Amino acid sequence: MPNWPKLPPRLVQKALSAHLLLGLALSALLYIVSITGVVATFAHELRIWETPASPVMHSVSAEDIDRALDNVLESSTPLPSRINLYLPTDETPHFRLMADRAEIVLDAEGNAQNSPQSPWTDFVVGLHHQLNLPRILGLAVVGLVGMLMLASIMSGFLAHPKILRDAFIFRVSGSKRLQQADIHNRLSVWTSPFHIAIAFSGAVLGLCTIVAVAIAPLEYGGNSGAVFQTIFGNGPAGASSGSTHAASQAFSWFRSEHPDLEPDMISLSSPGTDHQTIQILARHPRRLISGEYYYFSGDGTFTGSAHVSDGFIGQQLMSSMYRLHFGTFGGLTIKWIYALLGLFLSVIVATGMNIYFMKRQAAGRSAPKLEALWASIVWGAPASIACGFLLEQLWPDFGNLLVMQFWLLLCMISLATISGWLARPAFRLRLLTFAAISVGVGQHLAQNYHHLGKSPSLMTSGTLLAVAVCFLAPELVGLFGRILHARNLPDV
Amino acid sequence: MIALGLTLAILLSWVGLYLIKSVWSQRGSARRHVLLAAWIILILAHCLAYAIYQDAGAAICSMATACVACFLVMASNRAELKAAISPEKKTRKRTRTARTKADPDISKGGRFRAGTVFLLAGPGAIIGAMSATLLIYQVCAHAGAAPADSIVIAFFAFPVLAAALSTYILMGREHLLRMTSWTGGLMMVCAVLISIMGDY
Numbered sequence: 001m002p003n004w005p006k007l008p009p010r011l012v013q014k015a016l017s018a019h020l021l022l023g024l025a026l027s028a029l030l031y032i033v034s035i036t037g038v039v040a041t042f043a044h045e046l047r048i049w050e051t052p053a054s055p056v057m058h059s060v061s062a063e064d065i066d067r068a069l070d071n072v073l074e075s076s077t078p079l080p081s082r083i084n085l086y087l088p089t090d091e092t093p094h095f096r097l098m099a100d101r102a103e104i105v106l107d108a109e110g111n112a113q114n115s116p117q118s119p120w121t122d123f124v125v126g127l128h129h130q131l132n133l134p135r136i137l138g139l140a141v142v143g144l145v146g147m148l149m150l151a152s153i154m155s156g157f158l159a160h161p162k163i164l165r166d167a168f169i170f171r172v173s174g175s176k177r178l179q180q181a182d183i184h185n186r187l188s189v190w191t192s193p194f195h196i197a198i199a200f201s202g203a204v205l206g207l208c209t210i211v212a213v214a215i216a217p218l219e220y221g222g223n224s225g226a227v228f229q230t231i232f233g234n235g236p237a238g239a240s241s242g243s244t245h246a247a248s249q250a251f252s253w254f255r256s257e258h259p260d261l262e263p264d265m266i267s268l269s270s271p272g273t274d275h276q277t278i279q280i281l282a283r284h285p286r287r288l289i290s291g292e293y294y295y296f297s298g299d300g301t302f303t304g305s306a307h308v309s310d311g312f313i314g315q316q317l318m319s320s321m322y323r324l325h326f327g328t329f330g331g332l333t334i335k336w337i338y339a340l341l342g343l344f345l346s347v348i349v350a351t352g353m354n355i356y357f358m359k360r361q362a363a364g365r366s367a368p369k370l371e372a373l374w375a376s377i378v379w380g381a382p383a384s385i386a387c388g389f390l391l392e393q394l395w396p397d398f399g400n401l402l403v404m405q406f407w408l409l410l411c412m413i414s415l416a417t418i419s420g421w422l423a424r425p426a427f428r429l430r431l432l433t434f435a436a437i438s439v440g441v442g443q444h445l446a447q448n449y450h451h452l453g454k455s456p457s458l459m460t461s462g463t464l465l466a467v468a469v470c471f472l473a474p475e476l477v478g479l480f481g482r483i484l485h486a487r488n489l490p491d492v
Numbered sequence: 493m494i495a496l497g498l499t500l501a502i503l504l505s506w507v508g509l510y511l512i513k514s515v516w517s518q519r520g521s522a523r524r525h526v527l528l529a530a531w532i533i534l535i536l537a538h539c540l541a542y543a544i545y546q547d548a549g550a551a552i553c554s555m556a557t558a559c560v561a562c563f564l565v566m567a568s569n570r571a572e573l574k575a576a577i578s579p580e581k582k583t584r585k586r587t588r589t590a591r592t593k594a595d596p597d598i599s600k601g602g603r604f605r606a607g608t609v610f611l612l613a614g615p616g617a618i619i620g621a622m623s624a625t626l627l628i629y630q631v632c633a634h635a636g637a638a639p640a641d642s643i644v645i646a647f648f649a650f651p652v653l654a655a656a657l658s659t660y661i662l663m664g665r666e667h668l669l670r671m672t673s674w675t676g677g678l679m680m681v682c683a684v685l686i687s688i689m690g691d692y
Contacts, residue, residue: 011663014663014664015659015663017662017663018659018662018663021662022658022659022662143651144618146651147618147651147654147655147658148655148658150651150652150655151654151655151656151658151659151662154655154656154659155659155662155663158659158663200648200651200652203651203655204647204648204651207647207650207651208647210622210650211622211625211646211647211650212643212647214622214625214626215626215629215643215646218626218629218630219633219639227643230639230640230643231640231643231644311640312638312640312641313641314638314640314641314642314643314644314645315640315644317644317648318640318644318647
């Protein structure tokens with residue numbers, strides 16, 4: 001088959017050079033973002049697992065809402081400026097209430113408890129969203145990583161004109177470099193639609209704030225918030241006095257008018273004052289949009305919606321970006337597919353760098369320290385995340401130190417690997433990851449044995465243990481091979 | 493007035509860029525003064541744009557892009573720039589030859605190490621893409637697209653343009669000067685068009 005597309009060799013060479021450059025500059029950050037992305041895909045499940053004592057509720061009534069709001073307003077002086085009620089859904093079966101920054105969780109009898117925290121999941125999600133940097137800066141940096149990943153995909157395609165001809169070639173028995181190149185190229189090609197979607201949606205989500213800041217002076221008087229309001233709505237109009245019971249009235253009205261929609265959140269602005277407004281965020285089944293905002297006046301009268309679901313195409317597209325990026329639109333099946341494809345991305349990044357080091361070695365320019373640094377990132381990042389997981393299970397107050405622990409441990413692992421102090425880093429770090437996850441899960445089960453009846457918690461524990469075992473896969477495969485080989489030996 | 497101010501600033505920038513390019517082949521220490529003069533003209537031009545068009549993103553963007561473009565153009569030939577500052581050309585040439593032999597990366601990829609090129613090309617690509625994005629936004633808004641649609645088109649266009657532009661610049665890294673000049677040119681044209689469209 002002739003090469004397609006037919007590209008001049010010089011252009012291919014240039015594209016390869018650009019691809020290499022992007023890979024070198026991007027690899028470490030992209031690798032960390034991709035492995036944390038795999039974990040973040042299951043954020044809902046992990047949060048439930050981390051908070052087994054949290055009261056489970058599958059639905060709420062108007063009375064539950066009244067009781068919850070009364071509970072908060074009676075104990076709050078001064079009144080909070082905003083109250084968000086997060087209603088139980090299939091993914092998160094908890095009824096939570098957030099008054100300004102204070103969060104509580106409510107049981108079926110309306111009793112309020114301090115909201116149990118899930119610091120490890122929050123840390124991993126934070127690492128994926130913003131690399132633990134301040135919010136806007138972090139989002140922009142991760143958005144740039146997405147943008148450069150898009151550039152890397154573009155240059156990768158330009159650099160491989162034989163992409164169709166070689167689509168089914170996989171040289172298992174070839175040299176190690178060929179094997180790595182085949183893994184890198186085949187996985188890249190076959191998973192490229194997913195990776196383009198992920199890189200694009202990630203870049204849009206991360207960089208939209210920057211673009212909004214640039215657009216704002218042109219037509220919005222420098223107010224970047226107004227740029228987002230054009231897409232997601234201005235919020236409810238018709239502020240008026242009303243009791244907080246208006247929220248339950250609005251909820252009841254919504255339930256009767258839209259029985260097919262799933263309300264996710266009820267939000268009260270200036271509750272209990274003369275400027276009270278209410279909005280309900282509801283999910284539309286079989287739609288990719290995050291949800292539609294329904295507006296109510298202070299007394300609970302419906303006043304309109306943001307038209308995210310039926311407005312301009314731009315509103316619908318933008319609202320779909322989040323669920324497209326995180327795969328929260330098709331249940332666990334889609335999440336597993338996303339996790340698997342995200343894992344492939346980590347493999348693509350790792351093999352890409354491996355090819356680079358092998359090429360250098362073949363050219364007589366090996367860079368052992370750089371190679372050791374790369375190995376420490378590949379295996380050190382999961383090991384650091386897993387150690388945080390273990391420490392948080394052993395000492396619940398450790399949650400506040402997770403960010404510091406991760407970066408510090410990663411630096412220490414890198415230094416130990418570069419200096420040669422840590423021999424066989426790949427094996428030892430995999431072993432550390434396996435041990436940390438296994439002991440962490442064991443500790444969690446021992447602490448929460450009375451909640452073991454909850455099937456989601458058991459399933460998550462089992463999955464985590466399976467993931468831990470996967471880290472020892474190369475050693476286990478080797479062990480099996482040796483056992484089989486020993487059995488096949490003729491008796492002497 | 494706004495358009496006039498920005499156009500003036502942009503024209504001055506072009507003069508600055510032209511001066512930098514034209515003195516590239518000249519020899520002698522005088523080049524250093526011309527380079528510095530061009531640099532100052534660029535900065536002043538964009539300070540002027542900022543002063544006239546204070547609250548507009550286009551002017552700020554234009555100023556920032558021109559500074560980065562100018563920096564890229566100047567830094568794109570590190571060795572030449574070094575020569576402009578230091579008259580010891582012979583020493584420089586010998587050093588470069590020795591370094592090229594020692595590290596084929598330098599000879600293969602032009603004159604720079606990967607990290608340097610990336611650090612130079614990255615900001616140029618991002619700010620160039622932002623200028624083009626703002627232009628696209630203005631075109632959409634003036635063509636009668638809904639405000640939400642124009643904004644979302646801009647949101648979507650920016651990462652794609654930035655990715656394409658960074659790939660383009662990195663692919664031509666041995667001609668980084670030409671690439672950055674083109675990118676700088678794109679930014680300037682965008683800034684003028686944005687300014688004019690903002691007026692009418």
